[in-house]
Amino acid sequence: MATERTLSIIKPDATKRNLTGKINAKFEDAGLRIVAQKRIHLTPAQAGKFYEVHAERPFYGELCEFMASGPVVVQVLEGEGAIAKNREVMGATNPKDAAPGTVRADFAESVGENSVHGSDAPETAKEEIAYFFAGLELVG
Ligand code: UDP
Ligand code: MG
Numbered sequence: 001m002a003t004e005r006t007l008s009i010i011k012p013d014a015t016k017r018n019l020t021g022k023i024n025a026k027f028e029d030a031g032l033r034i035v036a037q038k039r040i041h042l043t044p045a046q047a048g049k050f051y052e053v054h055a056e057r058p059f060y061g062e063l064c065e066f067m068a069s070g071p072v073v074v075q076v077l078e079g080e081g082a083i084a085k086n087r088e089v090m091g092a093t094n095p096k097d098a099a100p101g102t103v104r105a106d107f108a109e110s111v112g113e114n115s116v117h118g119s120d121a122p123e124t125a126k127e128e129i130a131y132f133f134a135g136l137e138l139v140g
Contacts, residue, residue: 009075051067089103
């Protein structure tokens with residue numbers, strides 16, 4: 001499998017509870033390398049643009065408000081099959097369905113406040129990385 005990069009976000013519910021290090025340890029233990037990372041505070045409009053694909057879903061307004069409610073840590077994870085591997089480490093969207101030991105099983109508070117975002121495909125990974133990072137910020 002090829003080396004890939006994927007966009008990860010540690011969401012406000014997790015930064016608020018000081019879980020960045022514990023979540024990063026799960027990524028690194030799974031063989032994912034954090035090749036770029038920064039802590040930022042999104043505006044609702046910036047969160048809305050990021051989650052534009054969900055604009056018609058009933059939870060969109062709440063999701064944008066939540067993502068702008070506190071700092072997030074945006075990061076680029078690199079590794080063999082990084083997109084699927086990160087989705088595995090994250091666990092299912094709803095923490096009730098997440099496998100034991102995943103980030104969401106261990107830390108998520110609800111289906112909305114579920115601690116992490118991860119890109120779902122190569123094309124979205126590319127777009128999402130470009131939304132947050134300039135080429136010069138990706139040091140490998
Ligand atoms: N979400 C929500 N309610 C739902 C489904 C999703 O609040 O019923 C939120 C949740 O924060 C989720 C995000 O919207 O992580 C994006 O949804 P998606 O289906 O893409 O899940 P993910 O890819 O994050 O697992
Ligand atoms: Mg998704």
